[in-house]
Amino acid sequence: MTDVALENLTLSRWMASTSSMDVLTLGELILPGAHNSGVDKKATYAAPGVAHWVACQNNSFYDQLRNGARALDARVEYDVDPRGVGTFWFQHNGVKSSRSLENLVMQLIRFLEENPDEFVLVDFxxxxxxxxxxxxxxxxxxxxxxxxxxxxxxxxxxLSLGQLKEVSGVQRVWLAAQQHPDLYHAWFQPKIAHLWSGIGDTSIKELEAHIDRVMQRPPTGSNPWSLSATSYTIALGPVNIKEQLNQWFDPGTGHWALNCSVINADFFEDSRLVINCRTANLIKSRQRPK
Known part of the structure; x- marks a missing residue:
């Protein structure tokens, strides 16, 4: 199978349509990430008027995956209701959305049934x-x-993507979480390190300076890591920085994308982040020693 031309690319199966990537391992991939994936504009929130302040994505998990996200930044809270029923809810800084762990699993399975050769990192x-x-x-x-x-x-x-496909027709989900005695270590990968500016209300200028610092000495090793490419204002919440994402992570004009692992962004599908990550993976696969 040859790589599908960009003009014919379907984002829901961009990995399967890019056969050159099969030589890369999961730790070598450059993945478009959905920051705070469980907190989106179409979810509901108990407190009125908070969606603009907390929502980091436009759509649900399923639509995020169909639009090309391959790393879901999952932040979960556990609550037990008066009946004694426990639920794992998604949240942003303690503000719960109507998305639950059950929603994520059901939508992930649906997506993989439709697109069996896509790989998804679920970063808890x-x-x-x-x-x-x-x-x-x-x-x-x-x-x-x-x-x-x-x-x-x-x-x-x-294993490389090609080797994983040979081993199994369904092993496509990489689960990552902080180690805990009750999490079966054979099925959970190490926690993903997040590199962010450390500034709660990161301006675009501060974000660019942060990314520039990280890119001077990007992490190395076999484990994925996440670059927080997000901006936030106290008044308006998460900022849509699609123009900056397009510019900063264009592998045709710079090296930032090629030095990344997961690029964790808000409202990612408004930008060319998925296309830029695909192009960076093509370049990386061609540069990989035979």
């Missing part, structure tokens, strides 16, 4: 206690029960 960046302690045991049981054979085991983490 936060596992927080809500009105009770986080239930790691139930979290572990739920994911292994429902994703089971779709999970890429730790023992296969160094």
């Amino acid at each position: 960046h936060e596992l927080n206690s809500g009105n009770t302690a986080f239930d790691h045991q139930e979290f572990n049981r739920f994911l292994l029960t429902h994703l089971g054979p779709r999970i890429i085991p730790y023992s296969n983490r160094y």
